[in-house]
Amino acid sequence: MRVDTASERSLLVATDLTRAYRGGKGVFNIRLRLAAGEVVGVMGPNGSGKTTLLRLLATAATPTSGQVSWFGSTNARDPSVRRRLGVMLDQAAHFDEMTGYQNAWFFAHQFGLSDELARERLDELFSWSGLSEARDQLVGQYSLGMRRRLNLVEALVHRPSILLLDEPTLALDYRAELDLIERLQLLSLTGTAVVLATNDVHLAERLCDSILFLHQGRIIREGHVPELLTEVAGSKEVQLQLNSPVGLEAIRALAAVEAANVDGDTVHIILARGANPAQVLAVLNGTADLVSNMRVRRPNLGDLFLKLTGVALPVAHR
Amino acid sequence: MMLAGTIWQRELVEFAQRRRALVIKLAFPLLIAIPLVLSRAPSIYAAMALTMLIAIVGALGAGAVLTRERQTGLTLRYRTLPVTPGRLLIERLSTNSAIDFVQLIPVLVLIALRRPSTFAWWPALLLSTAAVLLIGNLMGAIASTLSQSPGEVMLYVVIPLLPLLYLSGIFTPPSEPALLVVSRLLPFSYLHEALLGALGGQPNLLPWETLLGGLGFLVGAAGLTGRLGRRVFESD
Numbered sequence: 425m426r427v428d429t430a431s432e433r434s435l436l437v438a439t440d441l442t443r444a445y446r447g448g449k450g451v452f453n454i455r456l457r458l459a460a461g462e463v464v465g466v467m468g469p470n471g472s473g474k475t476t477l478l479r480l481l482a483t484a485a486t487p488t489s490g491q492v493s494w495f496g497s498t499n500a501r502d503p504s505v506r507r508r509l510g511v512m513l514d515q516a517a518h519f520d521e522m523t524g525y526q527n528a529w530f531f532a533h534q535f536g537l538s539d540e541l542a543r544e545r546l547d548e549l550f551s552w553s554g555l556s557e558a559r560d561q562l563v564g565q566y567s568l569g570m571r572r573r574l575n576l577v578e579a580l581v582h583r584p585s586i587l588l589l590d591e592p593t594l595a596l597d598y599r600a601e602l603d604l605i606e607r608l609q610l611l612s613l614t615g616t617a618v619v620l621a622t623n624d625v626h627l628a629e630r631l632c633d634s635i636l637f638l639h640q641g642r643i644i645r646e647g648h649v650p651e652l653l654t655e656v657a658g659s660k661e662v663q664l665q666l667n668s669p670v671g672l673e674a675i676r677a678l679a680a681v682e683a684a685n686v687d688g689d690t691v692h693i694i695l696a697r698g699a700n701p702a703q704v705l706a707v708l709n710g711t712a713d714l715v716s717n718m719r720v721r722r723p724n725l726g727d728l729f730l731k732l733t734g735v736a737l738p739v740a741h742r
Numbered sequence: 743m744m745l746a747g748t749i750w751q752r753e754l755v756e757f758a759q760r761r762r763a764l765v766i767k768l769a770f771p772l773l774i775a776i777p778l779v780l781s782r783a784p785s786i787y788a789a790m791a792l793t794m795l796i797a798i799v800g801a802l803g804a805g806a807v808l809t810r811e812r813q814t815g816l817t818l819r820y821r822t823l824p825v826t827p828g829r830l831l832i833e834r835l836s837t838n839s840a841i842d843f844v845q846l847i848p849v850l851v852l853i854a855l856r857r858p859s860t861f862a863w864w865p866a867l868l869l870s871t872a873a874v875l876l877i878g879n880l881m882g883a884i885a886s887t888l889s890q891s892p893g894e895v896m897l898y899v900v901i902p903l904l905p906l907l908y909l910s911g912i913f914t915p916p917s918e919p920a921l922l923v924v925s926r927l928l929p930f931s932y933l934h935e936a937l938l939g940a941l942g943g944q945p946n947l948l949p950w951e952t953l954l955g956g957l958g959f960l961v962g963a964a965g966l967t968g969r970l971g972r973r974v975f976e977s978d
Contacts, residue, residue, distance in 0.1 A: 486976070506822060513818055529745045529746070530752050533748065
């Protein structure tokens with residue numbers, strides 16, 4: 425175990441963190457510093473390395489090179505480190521032959537809670553998560569959304585200093601997402617640091633202090649949310665829903681177009697400040713029945729990612 | 743509702759809640775053992791079949807469960823618990839072995855009732871059964887790190903197990919001195935000797951020698967289990 429003064433100031437410090445898998449996948453040279461109360465979002469398309477990074481920070485995977493320091497300790501197996509981490513991994517894994525409450529009770533005790541404290545906190549968290557009525561039901565009978573909510577209960581029950589959440593809003597309904605945002609904001613105010621991997625731009629914009637954009641395992645941009653949003657301020661995102669495929673070359677050739685990408689039957693176009701969406705339609709002139717729907721809106725973090733990489737973030741599933 | 747806060751308690755609670763599996767686990771060895779013990783089958787064959795049964799019971803159960811946990815992501819969750827992998831594996835496998843032992847108690851009782859005069863062999867039989875179950879569980883745990891599915895784990899368990907059983911001399915008694923030495927280095931030979939003795943056959947070892955062999959392997963397996971925790975829980 426190594427302790428240094430720089431690590432003591434931050435709850436978590438990742439230095440040149442690399443985890444390489446066969447085929448070139450993984451994360452490479454990640455640097456991250458997390459202070460108490462800070463909320464950091466990790467955004468990137470599928471396969472960009474978000475889950476790998478979360479696993480490394482959660483001690484569930486070991487780096488190929490580089491290191492992570494948690495509370496000044498670089499020993500990932502140190503029980504005192506793990507007791508202060510609250511982890512929600514991408515897979516909603518539980519003991520399916522046990523009830524939701526039995527699962528949560530087991531994890532609460534593993535993280536050192538007494539019977540009394542576990543009972544008190546689980547009662548509150550089951551009520552908060554809307555799982556009270558299903559607490560005595562076998563987890564094998566839970567829906568994905570219920571399993572994810574149980575994961576959240578288990579990650580929060582021991583009141584960790586750092587929360588590491590992988591796609592926390594996946595399979596949650598809108599109400600549950602709002603409850604989660606509110607809870608995480610409160611926890612942040614009381615000093616809990618949060619790292620969340622997400623493609624939910626609304627969650628990221630409402631909750632995160634800063635964002636890391638991951639692309640092909642590397643950080644391609646990082647910064648505070650307002651600062652990142654100014655990079656696309658004034659521009660517009662145009663979404664064209666098309667009846668049949670169209671080549672993007674002509675659209676991309678327009679000076680007003682900063683980025684364009686196809687996602688299913690929808691073309692996402694980022695228009696430069698002051699540009700008129702009619703310019704795009706003019707390119708499609710003579711094919712009026714091609715466009716079945718058109719939407720123009722204020723750009724968000726997903727649009728900045730598209731502008732930076734030419735790749736659209738997947739739509740967050742709910 | 744039974745609540746479990748520790749790893750070994752959780753194993754027991756889950757086992758107790760799976761009523762159907764509980765009945766099958768208790769009935770399956772007994773169904774194999776009844777004709778072997780109660781019929782006039784030569785004790786050498788009965789001991790051979792029961793040694794194989796006990797070794798397979800230990801290895802397959804642990805292998806299948808751990809492979810399924812790897813697939814569903816539970817192994818990753820174990821890695822984030824504030825518990826060392828060695829302690830985790832010891833708690834899990836020792837509890838599983840104890841459950842397997844309970845599963846085999848009706849078989850052992852049946853042998854004792856059939857041959858009450860061979861009571862001198864019972865301590866050796868109990869210890870060598872426990873040792874083979876723990877070693878079988880350990881083999882299953884290691885096989886789970888190589889397997890993609892619970893079905894595949896059977897392959898990785900049986901491939902090493904059959905030659906080891908052969909080398910233990912349970913199919914044919916070792917004729918060469920070198921093979922005899924090899925058989926004494928394998929835990930299955932002590933279980934086979936204990937079963938032969940308890941079933942009224944002609945074992946090559948004395949009860950106390952078999953008892954010491956079983957004890958040695960039990961202690962050795964416990965030590966090895968602690969050391970293999972990282973291999974089982976942290977291999978990708």
